Amino acid sequence: MELNEPLLVVAIDFGTTYTSWACSMSHEYHENPTKIHVRQWIGGEHFSPKAPTTVLIRPDGRTLEAFGYEAQDRYAELVDKGEHTLWYCFARFKMRIFENIELSRQTLIEDITGKSLPAITVFSRAIQFMKDDFLSQFKSKIDGRMQEHDIRWVLTVPAIWNDAAKQFIRQAAVTAGIRDEYLRIALEPEAASLLCSYLPLKKFTKRESQSTLQTFQKGYKYMIVDAGGGTVDITVHEVLGTGKMKELHKASGGAWGGIFVDSAFRQFIVKLVGNTVFQKFSRVKTDDMLDLFRSFEVKKREIQLKKDSTITIRIPISLINIFQNETGKLLQETIKETEFAQRVTIINDKIKMDGTLFREFFSKAVQKITSFIRGLLQNKNLEGVKSIIMVGGFSECQLLQESVMSSFPEITTIIPEDASLAVLKGAVIYGHNQDMIVERVCRYTYGIAGATPFIKGVHKGEYMEECDVGQLCNNIFIKIVEAGQHVTLHERQKERFFNLNTHDQDTYVFPVYVSCLTSPTYVTDDGCSKLGSVTIEGIDTSVPLKDRKVAVSMIFGGTEIEVEARDVHTGRKSTVILDFLQ
Structure with a gap:
């Protein structure tokens, strides 16, 4: 069941160091998109809008004992009593799935003492806690008034994460009891960008301390620097005439939070x-x-x-x-x-x-961030960027702010109020209106394993195969979408047409590959990996072989990629949602 207009949106900003949730009702969003309720946590004598991303799991390896400040305090009690050795305490574990290049549903991560549990267990228990905490906090307001399908859940992920890591978070949320059709994944800098489009922003320059700045007119180009606890996530947007936004450069950054x-x-x-x-x-x-x-x-x-x-x-x-x-x-x-x-x-x-x-202690992180921004701004496609908007908890650090301002005096540095909450609040807005981001830039090259006429001295001899149409070279990486290409979200990309090679073949399997390279030659090249395959059946073998064609295309939306194969003659179609987890 697809949600068109949810009555309530709940966003969970799952951070490396801190996590929280926020929400707003549909009528509140329409009255004022920035009217958002943020959970307040108690840590010692202080109230905080975020809780530490600390998970305490019982010795059975399955049951969540506590989360956040309570998990830290409870674990400290166990240590004092010498009873902690069989318990699992995980802290700052979000980056483990970003760092794992062979991420799967069976991936293990270590707790602070070196004991391991499946990562899917740890992440799903954390998400389940946040879900249940929201439901308990808002029980009196929603009990009896809302059904499951009235609530849309949004989870945030760094834009620089690969497809497997993004899918992993979705899988963890489903395991936590959030139905897939009621879940959306928001890219963190995009979410912050949405919030900033509604806020009066403070600007900081070398010449003036601060003032209110109105931005986001048509054609305005700005860079979002989301500096959180773990990652620094950077993307560049341009405002369209409709008030919507498009990405000008693929999301990039690093683990410099x-x-x-x-x-x-x-x-x-x-x-x-x-x-x-x-x-x-x-x-x-x-x-x-x-x-x-x-x-x-x-x-x-x-x-x-x-x-x-x-x-x-x-x-x-x-x-x-x-x-x-x-x-x-x-x-x-x-x-x-x-x-x-x-x-x-x-x-x-x-x-x-x-x-x-x-x-x-701050110098290396600050230097890496400013150096990376400098490199991005040298890209010709980013000429005309007017401002750098800094969000995320680390962006509130005065040392980082001063370094960005002094490094780029010709560009206005903008800090929204409550910069550490920009992603969380923006994710709520995203849940109400996902169509504000209309175009992204592909981070990877996607294609299929195909065959082309074999050319001696050019192609690898071991990939040559004799077939009904002559000598072909197999394992050719045939691009459908290229890294750096602009793609309109939820819109079918341009089809690629492929001739079939065997007279009596009525079923064809197209293996789908991804590569970090712009133009890989073979699917066996370094940096290429298989994502899955799409199968087209019922091919009409009465059609002359030279006229037998299949069109392959992709649709990008959210964190999912759909691949479609279409028999040009019969119109028969087959689609598959790519599975990035091993």
């Missing part, structure tokens, strides 16, 4: 205490390790541009004691013999460092 900064801090601690001490500390005092990084997170968000005062972070006494027990030395004295002698001191349970050292 906030956890890149966390990794630099972790490496700093390892340099101070040694890897052996840090590993033992992480294993036997996991709760203290979590507290250490919570303290760092607070300081990370408070970092100022040119503040040279000393940065103080509370360091667990347990880490100091483990260091002394393992090395027989005092950590306070050992630091004096390291490269940090003039920059770091430890007094009781506090580590103090100069501000310049603390800002160095």
